Amino acid sequence: MADATLLISSRNYSSWSLRGWLLTRLSGLPFTVMTADPDDPNTRAELLLRTSTIRVPCLVHDDVSVWDTLAIAEYLNEIRPKAGLLPKDRAARARCRSISGEMHSGFAALRASLPMNLRARRPGFRVWSAPQADIDFLTTIWRECLAEYGGPWLFGAAPTVADAMYAPVATRFVTYDVTIDPVAAAYRDHILAWPDMRVWYAExxxxxxxLIDELEVEF
Structure with a gap:
């Protein structure tokens, strides 16, 4: 029997639901998934990418409810310390938390202009200067971590919170035909080949x- 329930919104559109789901899978905690009503105003706000702190995803475990993706990550790390959600080295843990927080609160232009849509393909999509600046900064983070910790994941041989946080970006690069450097492209492909990502894609x-028309607008 599952120990927990994870409330999500859309698998196709919701980057935050994907992050919460990947984190829970990484923890090894048995859980079931419930999908929120798409007509609920909070769910629609989350799908329209206006905030990263809406109460979806939400992890319910025993008598505890945890929402906000980083809070879920920290909670899972507390109850499943052997799962390796954070690196063992103190300096690497600090770096992992820092870049995860950066994804959580930053890159607004990228998130707004290239919303997650796993079923869509936009060949030749024009990326404007603000999201391009986010892409350049984000791929620099990837390259620096891969160089310092040896890959194939951002902090070495196994995935961590940081990989779950950046995984939806890899899908955006495919959806919107974004050109990135070879090192970042190899990491993108590694993320997309992640078995958990393949499960999410299939679902x-x-x-x-x-019917959320705003998500189909080309910026």
Whole structure:
């Protein structure tokens, strides 16, 4: 029997739901998934990417409810310390927390202009200067971590919180045909080949479509 329930919104559109799901999978905590009503105002706000602190995803474990993706990560690290959600080395842990927080609160232009949509493909999509600046900074973070910790994940041989936080970006680069350097592209491909990502992709393909017109706007 599952020990926990994870409330998510859309598998196709919700980058925050994907992050929460990947984190819970990484922890090894048995859980079931419940999908929020797409007509609920909070769910729609989360899907429209206006905030990273809406109460989806939400992890319910025993008598505890935890929302906000970073809070879920820290909670899971507390209850499943052997899962390796954070690196063992103190300096690496600090770096992992820092770049995860950066993804959580930053890169607003990238998130707004290239919303996650796993079923879509936009060949030749024009990336404007503000999201391009975010892409350049983000791929610099990837290259620096891969060089320092040896890859193939951002902090070495196993995935951590940081990989879960940046995984939705890899999908955006494919959806919007974004050109990135070879090192970043190799990491993107590694993320997309992650078995958990393949499971999420497969489930997104059969998810009922949601009528949220704003997500189809080309910026």
């Amino acid at each position: 997104a393909q059969v998810e009922p479509e949601m």
